[in-house]
Amino acid sequence: MWWGGRGQSFNIAPQKEEPEMGSVQENRMPEPRSRQPSSCLASRCLPGEQILAWAPGVRKGLEPELSGTLICTNFRVTFQPCGWQWNQTLVHGYTVLYLLTSVSGLSRVQLLRPGSLHKFIPEEILIHGRDFRLLRVGFEAGGLEPQAFQVTMAIVQARAQSNQAQQYSGITLSKAGQGSGSRKPPIPLMETAEDWETERKKQAARGWRVSTVNERFDVATSLPRYFWVPNRILDSEVRRAYGHFHQGRGPRLSWHHPGGSDLLRCGGFYTASDPNKEDIRAVELMLQAGHSDVVLVDTMDELPSLADVQLAHLRLRALCLPDSSVAEDKWLSALEGTRWLDYVRACLRKASDISVLVTSRVRSVILQERGDRDLNGLLSSLVQLLSAPEARTLFGFQSLVQREWVAAGHPFLTRLGGTGASEEAPVFLLFLDCVWQLLQQFPADFEFSEFFLLALHDSVRVPDTLTFLRNTPWERGKQSGQLNSYTQVYTPGYSQPPAGNSFNLQLSVWDWDLRYSNAQILQFQNPGYDPEHCPDSWLPRPQPSFMVPGPPSSVWLFSRGALTPLNQLCPWRDSPSLLAVSSRWLPRPAISSESLADQEWGLPSHWGACPLPPGLLLPGYLGPQIRLWRRCYLRGRPEVQMGLSALTVSGLQDELSHLQELLRKWTPRISPEDHSKKRDPHTILNPTEIAGILKGRAEGDLG
Amino acid sequence: MLGKGVVGGGGGTKAPKPSFVSYVRPEEIHTNEKEVTEKEVTLHLLPGEQLLCEASTVLKYVQEDSCQHGVYGRLVCTDFKIAFLGDDESALDNDETQFKNKVIGENDITLHCVDQIYGVFDEKKKTLFGQLKKYPEKLIIHCKDLRVFQFCLRYTKEEEVKRIVSGIIHHTQAPKLLKRLFLFSYATAAQNNTVTDPKNHTVMFDTLKDWCWELERTKGNMKYKAVSVNEGYKVCERLPAYFVVPTPLPEENVQRFQGHGIPIWCWSCHNGSALLKMSALPKEQDDGILQIQKSFLDGIYKTIHRPPYEVVKTEDLSSNFLSLQEIQTAYSKFKQLFLIDNSTEFWDTDIKWFSLLESSSWLDIIRRCLKKAIEITECMEAQNMNVLLLEENASDLCCLISSLVQLMMDPHCRTRIGFQSLIQKEWVMGGHCFLDRCNHLRQNDKEEVPVFLLFLDCVWQLVHQHPPAFEFTETYLTVLSDSLYIPIFSTFFFNSPHQKDTNMHQRQLSLPLTQSKSSPKRGFFREETDHLIKNLLGKRISKLINSSDELQDNFREFYDSWHSKSTDYHGLLLPHIEGPEIKVWAQRYLRWIPEAQILGGGQVATMSKLLEMMEEVQSLQEKIDERHHSQQAPQAEGPCLLRNSARLSSLFPFALLQRHSSKPVLPTSGWKALGDEDDLAKREDEFVDLGDV
DSSP states (O other): OOOGGGGGGGTTTTTHHHHHHHHHHHHHTTTTGOOOOOOHHTSOOOOOOOOEEEEEEESSSSSOEEEEEEEHHHEEEEEEEEEHHHHHHHOOOOOGGGOOOOOTTTTOOOOOOOOOOOOOOOEEEEEEOSOEEEEEEGGGGGSSHHHHHHHHHHHHHHHTTGGGGGGGOOOOOOOOOOOTOOOSSSSSSEEEEEEEEHHHHTOOOTTTTEOOOTTOOSSSSOOOOOOOTTSOOHHHHHHHHHTTBBOOOOOOEEEEHHHHHEEEEEOOBOTTTTOOOHHHHHHHHHHTTOOEEEEEEEEETTOOOOOOOOHHHHHHHHSSSTOOOOOOHHHHHHHHHHOOOHHHHHHHHHHHHHHHHHHSSEHHHHHEOSSSSSSHHHHHHHHHHHOOOGGGGGHHHHHHHHHIIIIITOOHHHTTTSSSSTOOOOOHHHHHHHHHHHHOOTTOSSSOOOHHHHHHHHTOOOOSSSTTOOOHHHHHHTTTTOOOGTTTTTSSSSSOOOOOOOOOOOOOOOOOGGGHHHHHHTTTBBOOOOOGGGGGGOOOOOOTTOOOOOSSSSEEEEEETTEESSSSSSSSSSSSSSSHHHHHOSSSOOOOOHHHHOOOSSHHHHTTTTTTTTTTTOOOOOOGSSOOOOOHHHHOOOOOOOHHHHHHHHHHHHHHHHHHHHHHHHTOOOOOTTTHHHHHTOOOOOOHHHHHHHHHHHHHHHO | OOOHHHHHHTTTOOOOOSOOOSSSHHHHHHHHHHHHHHHHOOOOOOOOOOEEEEEEEEEOOOOOOOOEEEEEEEEEEEEEEEEEEESOTTOOHHHHHHHHHSSTTTTTTEEGGGEEEEEEEEEEEEEOSSOSOOOOSSEEETTTTTTTEEEEOOOOHHHHHHHHHHHHHHHHHSSOOGGGGHHHHHHHHHHGGGOOOTTOOOOOOOHHHHHHHHHHHTTTTTTEEEETTTGGGGOSSSSSSSEHHHHHHOHHHHHHTTTTTEEEEEEEESSOOOOEEEEEOOOOHHHHHHHHHHHHHHHHHHHHHHSSOOOOOEEETTTTTTOHHHHHHHHHHHHHOOOOOOOHHHHHTTTTTHHHHHTTHHHHHHHHHHHHHHHHHHHHHOOOOOEEEEEESSHHHHHHHHHHHHHOGGGGGGHHHHHHIIIIIIIITOOHHHHHHTTTOSSSSGGGOHHHHHHHHHHHHHHHHHHGOOOHHHHHHHHHGOOOOOTOOTTTSOSHHHHHHHHHSOOOSOOOOOOOTOOOOOGGGGGGGGGGGGOOOHHHHHHSSSSOOHHHHHHHHHHHHHHOOOOOSSSOOOOOGGGGGOOOOOOHTTTOOGGGOOBOHHHHHHHHHHOOOHHHHHHHHHHHHHHTTTTTOEEEEEEEESSHHHHHHHTTTSSSGGGGSSSOOOOOOOHHHHHHSHHHHHHHHHHHHHHHH
16 A cells, blocks of 8 residues: 555555455454554664654545554654554655655644644644655544644654755665575666676667776766776776866767667766867767767757756645645646646657657767756656667666666755755656656557556655665765775764675665565556567667768757757867857858748658658657646545556456466366356456457448 | 548449448458559549539648648539549558548548638638638638648639639538538438448437337336327427426426426436426516416426425526537637647647636536536435426537436446437437537527537546446547538437428438447446456545535535545446546547647557457457367457557547658758758668668
8 A cells, every 4th residue: 555645546556455454444443553662663663763753543535544653753754554564564654754845733724834833732634745645644532642742743843854864874685684685686776887788788889888987986976987988989088088078977878779879968068178189089089979970969958947847846746735726727727837747848859859860860969968967867768768669668667767867876865855955856757757748648668557657756755775865876885885995984874884794785766575565566567568569670770880980070959959050069179268168059151041931841851751760759749748647746636546448458468367377277178167167257258248249349330 | 642532432333331430441441442543533422412613733731740742633512522632642551541431531521510711812811701802822621620621722723713712612601501401412312222220229219119218217107208299299399209297297288388398307317316307488578478487387396396206406507507608619719729720830829738728718618517417416316306407498508417417327328329319319309409509501600509519528528537437439429529510410410300300201311320440349348347447535635616505515525425435337427527637638639630649659559459458358268169169160350450550640540641650840950951961862771771670
């Protein structure tokens, strides 16, 4: 049961748990919850977690209501249904203190703030999560018992002084009691050179090699220890070239398209530097990556700024609150007013354009964002999702996120508000929304389901693994004890890993069984996934003209949805002054607007006759096609979330496997008893009925 | 591209079948495939259809990713349709011809489907009507099914332009006599084709027996009786020949005000409460007449207030509810969002999509209708009250609300046959003025109100929210909405059963309702989905409508408690009406917009998977059967409709031809420059190769 999702409104909750909950209620009488000793609870804490207060209560908003205990610790507020095993609660009952946005006693609804009046009887407490979840607990005896007051106050206070969660080191393998260190991470964490090499081979990126230049994080702490650079570039050149980029984030390969194109990402040019000729050459070679055709994509152009994203997300959250005051007939314009969907649309549109650039001809496409840690990751992941069927598998998607977000140094902690810094912006959540849109539009092309996205969405604030709790790979590695030579640096907190714990392998968010039951993990699979027209038909084509010696013959800037020719790749060459930056953007003699109007919209005509390359998805991004992720954002609201046809598919799949099993059973022997079996109540469809209906339809259509 | 239309119609050699089947089966196509490619494109005429005028070398703009290129061909106007016969047939593709409308080709516009005609004079767009002094160089036709056609007349001979433009304007815009409807010429010419489909069990409600059957089915026969007092329309021309009234009601009362003021039975609930409707008495100034009316009504109310009748609640739909004017305004704003002349215009409005949508308030009207229906459902279901719907003629909102209530309460109406019977009962026999409301005769634009379309949109919301509860799909509804404008079916072309009976002598082509091909039969799962799809809901925390009104409270409680329980698809079914839950019927409104196409995506992707699995289930079941009977059963041919097309587009099964090679939407200026380069040949290879992968 996912408590956050108002429980059952998530279909992911396995139905099997329902009887369990029923029994919980029945058992309530003989076993008074209020005697539950807090010491018993304490034993179930995470390492370093302390229980601040607890009170018995009833979880509301569910049918049936759950009774249990509301616990406030220094990490989280959790509601633990009584009768549940600890493991389950650990898994399902997560929230983190800094999730709270408002707390209220109900009989007179009151928004609780740390400084607000302390004289009240809390009958009920409503906790709105920052991740759109809602926890609603009614206290026993109408809140007259002191525990109710204590826990409320504890929550309110803890909310005021939250930011401790970032200190948390995550569950390590030994602590989680998951057995010895022989366990392999479910997906490559891209922390070793082998991981990178394996991935490079998988992508058949022959012109590239794994560079170890950042092994000690001395080129950039925000970069992974390993990354891909062109074969012909020496590590020393890489080091020098990277110095001319913002925060040392120079160009490196993101993805090699099987058709031969390369997708690169890099930070902005560090304009204060004054590179010599050699360096410029190295930079250019790296950007060119052996292609004669180079397109530089200005990632930030036409996309929202970080502040925009944050503002939109805040507005969206306010709109989706269950008691939001927006009238029904004004809902749509209010939704538009958040601009969130607009941003989703902008991302999809840009990603779609870039994937066309990558697919349409063999070239090097470079995503350039000043910081290279936010929108670059978003776009590069989206482009891969659109163009590479492998990225749409469960494994592929998780590796993608691990590579393009976690390893690439997306500052998760800052962006998700963990540090309290002003640079909060849920770029990753924006990305998840984009992926959800794709999932909606192409329901048969993704191996994972909406529930997987939802689980990922909810995981970003869960403090059990470090995946999303650090800003850079360096910090992550430091904490997980992999960099023993660097741990001299003082890190605050209790979680200093003891010496010699190199076996103490860090768990990642991808260890789903840590938090979700098997039944839930099964729901991560999209029943409608139809891999047939996917990876197999994807044959990498050898590119004879991969390495083109000499300078690029054409250099383009992709900006505002259009390609403009560029004089040069780097801003420094001809005019080493600082002003170079602006002059760089001046295109060659502009094409007159008249010819633009006359021009055919779109690609050269020969593209028209050519069918879409298999595996490439072009998403729709019209107003009516971008939808609200209701199952995620409207969780706090009482509307039902229906699975629509997807559940029909899964029902059919069950039916299929059932029939197949039946047939297998019968194959060796046929006996008359089987007749009764065939008509057993499990059989979802009556065969004659199907045949009848299908026949009827066929005739009707011929009719 | 009309070739496909021709194919659909059988290449002019076969007379079309009388029943309306939208999408033919592939086999039929394949037999004709060769002929067509060899033949010149010919105009295919239906029986009784006459060519009126034509023009050659007309350029039809192909609205493909806003490319402004076109196809040359002939523009033809008959007394049934405007058709464009293109020369460019090279793009014909087998897969795509599978799903063609048999009557209306891709480039055919029935005259009744034409909404507005614009002419472009020197880049300026003007509405065309009446006598023209100057003839436009470009003709833009907006259709009622939201297609937009653009024809360039610049290369056409002047007198041909004159003839075709004035012909089209005359035949689509000028007021017409009922007798001039194509329906009649078609009926005369094709009468020998009349076949009653034995499969079609739709109850027509044109006999006393049908009404008795319905009474029996709903167990209303205890308190209500079917009467034949209006046989031959002796009493009233607005009422059907047979209808149902409360048993104690004296039959002479019906005659008193020509059927006005009489409670007419619509439907009975399992708990005995009934839905009634009544057309209001004529408004009178004279006190004496008013007095008579009052005493008459008192008598009526006395009859139906007495036991065994339940307490009656009167819902006056003329005063406290939507006005037809509102519906008309909202829809005309709403449809503009989808009538797109060019992409630039489209992208401009796209930014403000949600606020434009909201300002049309079409969705809000849908919400209000659904809400009203829920309120009435609550009265009947929870409070066991009879509800009497009151409206001036009881033929607009009465039809809409009473049909919605029945859809929500009576699972029979959610089957295809049941739904068709419902439309027959409430709309056709209920005297909805289809002729006026659709403005088929172009006699009065003010009367044109899309009430029936509003109803279909409300039904779509229900289907969309609870697909397993319905036997039909949204595609069925879309096809049904299209058949409003196809004048070879009599169903939607009369104002009342009386008008139809006096004008149509034989029962002819009665109902165009036929299941569309792509419908996946979700109804299949009705028995079993309960454990698959659970409606999992908690209680509401906040109220959507803060009203202390008792009625509101009842409504709210009823609504909340229903939604907090798991859904029984065979029982009461309520829609969600919260802001985010009312949606745009994308299939109907977006299907002709190429930009809205998602190649290989959309619902269709799930649907094809579903069908594939159903086939597999079926073949496995067959194997099991075989094994059991140990004899070879005749191999039943499964439906192979989505078989060979792995990547259908989201617009399937409608605008298939628009965009089979999807282009990136790069509003680029750069491509031209790219093309100037000298490595063109090389790049061409690359393109081709990529395509072959």
